[in-house]
Amino acid sequence: xxxxxxxxxxxxxxxxxxxxxxxxxxxxxxxxxxxxxxxxxxxxxxxxxxxxxxxxxxxxxxxxxxxxxxxxxxxxxxxxxxxxxxxxxxxxxxxxxxxxxxxxxxxxxxxxxxxxxxxxxxxxxxxxxxxxxxxxxxxxxxxxxxxx
Numbered sequence: 001x002x003x004x005x006x007x008x009x010x011x012x013x014x015x016x017x018x019x020x021x022x023x024x025x026x027x028x029x030x031x032x033x034x035x036x037x038x039x040x041x042x043x044x045x046x047x048x049x050x051x052x053x054x055x056x057x058x059x060x061x062x063x064x065x066x067x068x069x070x071x072x073x074x075x076x077x078x079x080x081x082x083x084x085x086x087x088x089x090x091x092x093x094x095x096x097x098x099x100x101x102x103x104x105x106x107x108x109x110x111x112x113x114x115x116x117x118x119x120x121x122x123x124x125x126x127x128x129x130x131x132x133x134x135x136x137x138x139x140x141x142x143x144x145x146x147x148x
Contacts, residue, residue: 004070004107007096009082010139013043015099017075027072034065037097037111040081044095048139058126063092064114071108078102085136091125092116093136 015036023029041060073079079099087094098110119126137143 004110007082007084007098009084009098011040011044011047011083012080013040013083014102015039015079015081017073017077017079022075025072027074030067030069033067033069033099033109033111036079036081036099037065037083037095037113040083040097041095041115043081044083044085048135058129058132059118059120060093060115061118062113063116065111066113067109067111069109071106073099073101073108079108085140088128088133088136091127093128 017028021028021032078101080102081097081099083095083097085093086096093115095113095115096110097113099108100106101108117126117128117132118124
């Protein structure tokens with residue numbers, strides 16, 4: 001079995017498994033995992049977003065995603081998606097996320113995705129606003145310097 005490095009996450013969202021998520025083998029289709037990760041990203045930003053910050057002056061788009069599947073998820077399993085930002089660069093950052101069984105804490109899969117700050121008006125990447133960087137760094141309780 002693959003050794004999975006323990007990680008601590010502050011953001012956790014319970015996932016409701018839908019009938020359409022199940023494949024012919026009785027487990028969750030691997031393609032569905034990506035929508036679970038998107039739900040986790042949304043929950044993350046909902047939690048850290050203060051009302052004073054304009055999160056609409058820029059968007060994030062996923063530029064790269066890598067997933068390691070460790071164990072299948074079956075219908076009726078109680079799972080959560082856990083999310084955190086582990087690196088911030090000038091224009092991009094990295095989310096670390098995992099799907100975990102809440103009863104036995106088994107990590108089912110882990111995902112790293114690179115996101116890019118994006119200006120919809122100019123249709124181009126943009127610098128991550130310092131205000132976003134400060135809020136994310138404070139939430140994660142670490143200095144997320146420009147690393148990428």
